[in-house]
Amino acid sequence: MEKILSVKNLTKKFKRIVVNNISFDVEKGNVYGLLGPNGSGKSTTFGMLLSTINPTSGDWYWFGKKGTDSETLKKIGAIIEQPNFYPYLSAEVNLKIVAEIKGTPFQRIDEVLSIVGLLERKKDTFKTFSLGMKQRLAIASAMLNNPEVLILDEPTNGLDPEGIIQIREIISNIAKQGITIIIASHLLDEIEKICSHVIVLKEGNSIYCGRVDEMTNSHGYFELKADNKTALIQTLEEIHWFSSIDSEGDTIKAHIREDASVSASTLNQKLAEKGVFLSHLVKKKLSLESQFLELVKNTN
Known part of the structure; x- marks a missing residue:
């Protein structure tokens, strides 16, 4: 260009x-x-x-x-x-x-x-x-x-x-x-x-x-739900693909690490192999606002 x-x-x-x-x-x-x-x-x-x-x-x-x-x-x-x-x-x-x-x-x-x-x-x-x-x-x-x-x-x-x-x-x-x-x-x-x-x-x-x-695509997160919420959180922590895992009611938000590349289907398969079956799974990208706030925070 x-x-x-x-x-x-x-x-x-x-x-x-x-x-x-x-x-x-x-x-x-x-x-x-x-x-x-x-x-x-x-x-x-x-x-x-x-x-x-x-x-x-x-x-x-x-x-x-x-x-x-x-x-x-x-x-x-x-x-x-x-x-x-x-x-x-x-x-x-x-x-x-x-x-x-x-x-x-x-x-x-x-x-x-x-x-x-x-x-x-x-x-x-x-x-x-x-x-x-x-x-x-x-x-x-x-x-x-x-x-x-x-x-x-x-x-x-x-x-x-x-x-x-x-x-x-x-x-x-x-x-x-x-x-x-x-x-x-x-x-x-x-x-x-x-x-x-x-x-x-x-x-x-x-x-x-x-x-x-x-x-906005450089980061992202998954929204997940499962009947066994405790097992879901524990398994997500064991996988080491996520920088943070947050709980909001019955929904789990797992933020993807910068050096990790993972699709929804790959994550679903990995969790199923470990006996965790999801009732909800959506991959979302962070808004520009979220990215901006993250950038500013990281440069403080």
Whole structure:
């Protein structure tokens, strides 16, 4: 896959280290999530990659070219702060002002308003828009120059459930056009639904970079039930395939060890050989949230 962005040992220190020696790659056509709690360095990382913040050390390469110059910025659409439009001007006129700044033809305005579902509201003033509509107009603004990369910093922050769903659908539709998207968020559920890849930051450190499905599939657990619960627990402990075995009512949760690979049928057969017969057996994967919490716990 073609690399759109390559980050090498990027560090930013103010009074303290905000971004600490992070490295990751972004491949073309994917949706990347920059995931971490508030204060983990997400916005600072974006600021450095867009050359609005000077790094303390480290390098990055957009499209194989070091740093971020004016030509590179023409290929990038970004929303880093809250939407900033003229409240008494219409959506269309606001976008015309942005188009003039970017040197983009006005014909593009209807296209981007259609992408974000605001074409019918283009004559309405910005001050009449809901927070979700304002955020969608900001995405339209970022799409005006037909970018190869779209950068969104907390795009669903403060939105109600309906607004979150609308933004999610817009991002998914933009991604289908082959545009590479990088989203910063602290909402694990949104990252899991939208992104193909995730970069996890904690206190400025990158603690995971890879595919979302690989992260959630790297661990898992079995839900089991048997008439003889005591025998089931004892046998599971003897097998040594599990990092922990928990009891919740009549259900047993057996968490698979990182170095173990075991299917439901293999486990069922192994237990039957030892005289334990199951009435319930389901293999489940951990959610991104569970994986994130496990990662953070392990780096404390």
